[in-house]
Amino acid sequence: MDQRNPSVSECPFPHDPAPVHGALLAQDPRAVYGPLRQRWGAIAPIELAPGVEAWLVMGYQEALELVWNERAFSSDARRWRALTEGLLPEDSPLLPILGWRPALSRLDDQAHRQQRQVVTETLDRVDVRRLRALVRQQAEATVDQWAMHGAADLVNQYGQPLVWSVLGQLLGLADSQTPMLIALVSSIVGSAAEAAQAEAELMQLLRHLVAVKRETPGPDFASWLSHSARLTDAEVAHNLAAILFSGGQSTINWLSGTMWLLLTDTGLSSALATGRLTVSDAVDRALWACSPLPNIAGRWARNAVVFAGCRIAAGDLLIPCLAAANTDPAIHGAGNLGTNRAHLAFGTGAHGCPAKEAARLIVETAVDVLLRRLNEVRPGVADTDLRWRPSLWGAAPASLPTLFQSSRPQRSTTDEASHHAVMAVPEKRQDDRATDTDPAPQRWGWWNSNAGW
Structure with a gap:
């Protein structure tokens, strides 16, 4: 023990980190983080994959300090010791989420501020009333597909197709690309064995989208970002990927x-x-x-530091555990959950989610449609029988079977929900763009590429 501070651990990293991967995650997150908190307190040493260690920051105040203190903790994954020491294979399923990429979530300081301003300005171009109308129309059409059956899976038959349909239109993707998009993002967020290949395929799709929108812009995010002189095509593609990873999947999870x-x-x-x-x-x-x-994807210690009573080495990965922070007994007393918006569900600080209001609009509208359309709603299975998506980066039931009173569709089943633009089309192409230098797919330890939000 440190003689000056007996509460500080002598060992930089304990010899018995708790494994947090695999089948363990296919359950209610409270069953995962509760035992870790009981054993370790506000910060726990964990193993993300065999031989890959990190710190899981579970205390509410500690998570706040971690994401706000940019002088001590960086968002740039190139500082990660696991990478510089060659502890991760080139095709590690952790890299699509935790690896570096030229997107705003993986940058610090001025580079981050510049990209965030572009993304925020693009979000501000969305017509909120038209977006709400689009979501409601798509939600009504989705419910019409199964309302007469008196049973539905509200994750796979409602939340997932609805959110991806709306998000795909916002980004400028075709409806026919939705199934592939769902499969690729699910593999990446779930850290599946094929995550690295899925990321390569997703980036190929997005780079093609950016090229198309540069030549033929539409009323969508990809067009506006592609026509910004402040972003290269590579930066546009990686920021679109970041929106898909965190924006799409988290909105589905929130609704579910x-x-x-x-x-x-x-x-x-x-x-x-x-x-x-x-x-x-x-x-x-x-x-x-x-x-x-x-x-959320993590922060890396810029230098050796004592944090939450632990010695953190330079290059250590610290992961803000929002699920545990939001249920921290220290802020909830006897376990009562808050109803205000002091939660950390969207992160906070400079890297807080820039699209949270758009996500809220989608979720509130989708929930409102369900509450109005479904009567005598009850669970289709016992709560203890629910399986959760086995991922550190997304928390929601893998399915949500639900029973209700059957009803007729409110519109003709032969009609399709039409798409209404929620943004204008960029008026002209800007030719004074930043130089585009997108390296080959990242292979860690050699610093020759890009790869995370």
Whole structure:
């Protein structure tokens, strides 16, 4: 022990980090993080994969300090000791999420601020009323596909197809690309064995999209980002990937988590039905109880530092565990979840999610449609039988079987939901663009590429 501070561990990293990978994650996240908190407290040494260690920061105040203190902790993965020491294979399924890429979530200081400004300006171009109308129309059409059956899986038959349909249109992707998009992003977020190959295929798709939108712009994100003189084509493609990783999957998880909570918490559903709580209150409650992004990609120690009572070495990876921070007993007393918006579900600080209001609009509109369309709703399986997606980077039930009173479709089943533009089309192409230098796919240890939000 440190004689000056007995609370500081002598060992830089314990010899018995807790494994946090594989089948362990296919359960309610509370069953994963609760035991870790009981054993280690606010920060736990974990193993992300065999031989790959990290620190999981579970305390609310500690997570806040980690994401706000940019002078001590960097978002640039090129500092990661596991990479510089060659502990990760080139095709590690961890790299698509944790590896470096020229996107705003993996940059620091001025480079980060410049890209964030471009992305934020693009988000501001969305017509909120048109986006709400689009989501409602797509949601109604989705419910019409199974309302007459009296049963549906609200994850795979509602949340997933609805969110990807809306997000695909926002980004400028064709409807026919949605199934492939779902498969690729699911492999990457789930750290599947084929994650590296999935990332390569996704980046190929996005680079092609950027090239098309440069020549023929449309009313979408890809066109506006492609026509910014402040971003290279490589930066546009990687930022689009970041939106898909964190924006798409987290919105699905948020919607699924809200419906799971309404199905399992009778007090919450009753308060909503009687008007004591609003839909907005309900979706906030879900953020506290089931953070859509249980963990965000991480921070790396710039130098050796003592943090939360532990000796952190330069280059150590620290992962802010938003799911555990949001349920920290230190801020909830007897375990009561908050209904305000002080949660960390979207991160905070300079790297807080820039698209949280768009995500909220999608989730609230989608939940409102379900509450209006479905009557006598009840779970299709016991809560204990639910399986969760086995991922550190996304928390939601893998499926949510639900029973309800069957009803007729509200529109003709032969009609298709039409797409309405929610952005304008860029007026002209800007030719004074930044020089595009997109290296080959990243192979760690050799610093010859790009690869994470």
